[in-house]
Amino acid sequence: MGRSSNKPFISQGEWANSYDNDGMQFGGKQMGVQGKKETAEDLPVNCCMLSLKPFVTPVCTPDGYVFETDNIKKYIAEHHKHPFSGKPLEAGDLVKLHYHKNAKGDLVDPISFRQFSRHTKIVANRKSGHVYSWASVDEFNKKANAWADLVTGEPFSEDDIIVLQDPDAPKKLSKQTSESSKAIQQVTLVSSDKTTSKEKKPYNAASYTKGLAAASFTSTAMEPVTANERQLVDDEEYMFGRIKDKGYARIVTNLGEINLELHCDRAPRTCYNFIQLAKSGYYKGVKFHRSIRNFMIQGGDPTATGRGGKSFWGKDFADEISKKLKHSERGVLSMANRGPGTNGSQFFILYRATGSLDGKHTVFGRVVGGLTVLDKMEAVPTDDSDRPTADIVIKDVTVFVDPFAEFGKRIERKIEHEKDQRDLESGKRKRTAAEEMREEDETTTWLGTKLPSKQRPKTGPAKDSSGTGSAESSMGVGKYMKARQFEEPKKASRADKGDSQDRPSKKKKAVGYTFGDFAGW
Numbered sequence: 001m002g003r004s005s006n007k008p009f010i011s012q013g014e015w016a017n018s019y020d021n022d023g024m025q026f027g028g029k030q031m032g033v034q035g036k037k038e039t040a041e042d043l044p045v046n047c048c049m050l051s052l053k054p055f056v057t058p059v060c061t062p063d064g065y066v067f068e069t070d071n072i073k074k075y076i077a078e079h080h081k082h083p084f085s086g087k088p089l090e091a092g093d094l095v096k097l098h099y100h101k102n103a104k105g106d107l108v109d110p111i112s113f114r115q116f117s118r119h120t121k122i123v124a125n126r127k128s129g130h131v132y133s134w135a136s137v138d139e140f141n142k143k144a145n146a147w148a149d150l151v152t153g154e155p156f157s158e159d160d161i162i163v164l165q166d167p168d169a170p171k172k173l174s175k176q177t178s179e180s181s182k183a184i185q186q187v188t189l190v191s192s193d194k195t196t197s198k199e200k201k202p203y204n205a206a207s208y209t210k211g212l213a214a215a216s217f218t219s220t221a222m223e224p225v226t227a228n229e230r231q232l233v234d235d236e237e238y239m240f241g242r243i244k245d246k247g248y249a250r251i252v253t254n255l256g257e258i259n260l261e262l263h264c265d266r267a268p269r270t271c272y273n274f275i276q277l278a279k280s281g282y283y284k285g286v287k288f289h290r291s292i293r294n295f296m297i298q299g300g301d302p303t304a305t306g307r308g309g310k311s312f313w314g315k316d317f318a319d320e321i322s323k324k325l326k327h328s329e330r331g332v333l334s335m336a337n338r339g340p341g342t343n344g345s346q347f348f349i350l351y352r353a354t355g356s357l358d359g360k361h362t363v364f365g366r367v368v369g370g371l372t373v374l375d376k377m378e379a380v381p382t383d384d385s386d387r388p389t390a391d392i393v394i395k396d397v398t399v400f401v402d403p404f405a406e407f408g409k410r411i412e413r414k415i416e417h418e419k420d421q422r423d424l425e426s427g428k429r430k431r432t433a434a435e436e437m438r439e440e441d442e443t444t445t446w447l448g449t450k451l452p453s454k455q456r457p458k459t460g461p462a463k464d465s466s467g468t469g470s471a472e473s474s475m476g477v478g479k480y481m482k483a484r485q486f487e488e489p490k491k492a493s494r495a496d497k498g499d500s501q502d503r504p505s506k507k508k509k510a511v512g513y514t515f516g517d518f519a520g521w
Contacts, residue, residue: 045116045165046099046107050075050083059094060124064164065171066097084171095162098129103223111136111150115224119167126160128152137161239411240268245403247271248368249278252395253288255376258349259369260333264403267320267364270335270343272404274364276312277345278397288377288392290348297377298336298348299394309345316342320362327357331367331374351378 048055048068055068061082073091075083082089100110107116109132116122121134128149141147148155165171209228216222247262264271277283288299289306301309311317318341327334327350334357336346343362351374367374380388423429431439443450 045118045120045122049171058097058099060097060162060164061089062093062095062126062162064124064162066164067094069094069096095124095126096129097124097131097164099131104225107131109133109136111140116165118165120165121163121167122165124162124164125149125154125156126162127156128154131164134163236269236272239404239407240272243268243403243407245406246401247275247399247403248401249275250398250400251283252398253373253377254391254393254395256373257370258367258373260365261368262333262365263322263325263363266322266325267362268404269317270320270362270364273312273317273343273345274347275399275402275404278399279402280312281396282345283394283397286394288388288394290386291377291380291382291388291392292351292386293378293382294352295354296348296350297374297392298346299392300336300344300346302345306346311344316344319343320364321359322363325363327354327361327363329353329366331371332363333365333367335362335364337361349374 043049043052044054046054047066048058048071049065050067050071053068055066057069058066059069059072060066061072063082063085065082065084072083072094076089076091080090081087099107102108102113102115108114109116109120110130111132112135114120114133116133122131123134123137124131128151130149130151132150136150140150142158147157212222212225213228216225243264245264247264249260249262251258251260262271262274282302283300286299286302287304288297289301289304290298298306301307303309319335319337326332330350330352332350332353334348334350335343336348337343340360349367377388377392380390380392382388420429424431
């Protein structure tokens with residue numbers, strides 16, 4: 001077999017030259033590199049070619065350059081020529097464009113409803129101004145030889161088609177004169193006041209998304225969704241997972257008062273239900289309808305039958321069983337139910353430890369005061385149906401400490417603070433004198449050094465208490481200590497001056513080199 005002189009690979013020198021403008025051209029690789037260079041300056045399809053920002057009322061020139069109406073009109077009024085080609089251009093030559101959008105606001109073809117991208121050939125009808133993809137115009141107008149607008153039905157010719165974007169022949173924006181570049185910088189941009197800032201996620205945003213992007217990717221019945229949006233957690237669910245404190249309440253009965261400690265950190269939903277019902281006066285006048293000696297006393301049912309009562313939400317809610325909370329002592333406060341997940345408003349207090357109830361009922365508190373009142377309740381005789389013969393009535397339930405209300409206030413302060421910071425950053429308000437002082441304190445370390453701050457007030461050199469100190473007396477280590485005052489040396493008296501004048505002055509040695517003896521050897 002004969003040998004070919006053509007190498008089946010690209011050498012290192014050829015590869016290096018392919019990226020040089022004066023380098024050697026070979027094969028299709030150079031074409032690919034040139035293609036990348038040409039498409040590197042493409043703009044998104046919804047941007048003005050002057051301001052480089054999304055347009056609101058677009059127009060185009062006869063050669064297919066798209067601009068914001070106000071921007072190009074101001075440029076034409078001053079220069080009367082095309083900003084890129086330099087050809088004469090007047091405002092009457094502009095064509096008003098009508099883009100079509102989908103439900104999400106993306107630019108689409110009104111016939112195929114396909115979203116425009118950088119790889120879509122986009123054309124416009126000069127007469128109607130409607131914008132289409134070339135695939136629709138080619139299929140329904142050119143091939144069918146039916147030259148009528150696909151939206152309005154207005155007749156037009158092939159010469160009325162303006163190519164706005166062609167991936168095979170992209171428009172270049174870099175070949176502009178210095179005069180046009182200066183003019184572009186002087187154009188007042190319409191969209192300058194509508195700068196998009198990074199949206200801060202809500203305080204109750206979950207760590208997972210709504211899943212619409214994945215669902216739309218795998219289903220043809222859903223509209224395409226390209227951005228993931230965080231799922232928002234319910235305000236109560238967000239609050240329940242962040243309560244770390246105990247709650248305290250008092251049950252006032254006709255036999256005395258019982259103080260309760262509520263485990264809001266372990267059973268937040270159950271405690272929240274109890275506190276909200278107590279605050280609304282739900283338990284006022286309600287009787288303890290069931291009492292079993294050496295077991296428990298039950299109440300919270302307005303009907304006093306053991307089959308009534310509703311939760312704060314008007315429906316049953318789930319159990320909150322915790323292994324750390326058990327029915328292990330006298331005075332444990334727990335929820336009564338008809339089975340799993342049937343908690344309402346009824347509760348009971350144990351007379352003695354009952355471990356058989358663990359895992360079946362939600363423990364959400366305990367008695368911390370008034371055990372003698374609990375003894376009186378247990379001593380009240382009952383009938384055959386365990387109903388006390390003498391009424392034991394709840395006069396009121398007073399809530400002393402409500403961690404949920406405190407948490408709500410913190411959230412309100414947080415939201416108000418974030419709004420205040422946004423107003424400060426956007427320039428809607430200015431810092432107060434107190435805020436300036438606090439900002440100054442926050443930018444000073446314990447060593448006295450200043451952290452970099454863009455809005456730190458300029459201050460002159462600090463003075464000490466005597467008014468003669470410098471900034472060093474109040475900066476650095478020990479800046480809060482009083483500066484030590486040194487006494488100035490006393491001025492010499494006239495006698496001392498006289499003595500000093502009478503004393504003979506020492507002769508200065510002549511400066512130079514003298515040769516000595518060898519005594520030091």
